[in-house]
Amino acid sequence: MPEKWIEAAISEDVPEQGTLQVNCGSDLICLYKIGGNVYATQDECSHGSASLSEGFIVEECLIECPLHQGSFDIKTGKAVSVPCKDDIRIYPVKIENGKVFVQVD
Numbered sequence: 001m002p003e004k005w006i007e008a009a010i011s012e013d014v015p016e017q018g019t020l021q022v023n024c025g026s027d028l029i030c031l032y033k034i035g036g037n038v039y040a041t042q043d044e045c046s047h048g049s050a051s052l053s054e055g056f057i058v059e060e061c062l063i064e065c066p067l068h069q070g071s072f073d074i075k076t077g078k079a080v081s082v083p084c085k086d087d088i089r090i091y092p093v094k095i096e097n098g099k100v101f102v103q104v105d
């Protein structure tokens with residue numbers, strides 16, 4: 001299956017140490033910028049109905065859910081603290097000409 005890259009955002013619009021929620025086709029995605037690099041995960045927490053883009057980046061590369069404060073590793077999607085048990089999906093990201101592209105398939 002061919003790779004499907006979707007233009008998700010302007011890189012400058014993703015705040016350093018912050019998040020940006022974007023819609024990529026049928027996927028709601030949370031973008032993060034850490035040390036100038038952009039990462040992408042599914043936006044919905046695997047524990048409940050909460051948007052990770054409303055959470056907080058802690059300990060360099062963890063996203064803390066705003067609802068019950070569980071957390072995930074932004075780079076791997078691993079659930080790292082309770083009550084989160086199920087990992088979240090991560091997406092490959094590339095930057096071209098200042099634009100963020102996310103691979104959705």
Ligand code: FES
Binds near residue numbers: 050
């Ligand atoms: S909804 Fe995210 S930790 Fe509960």
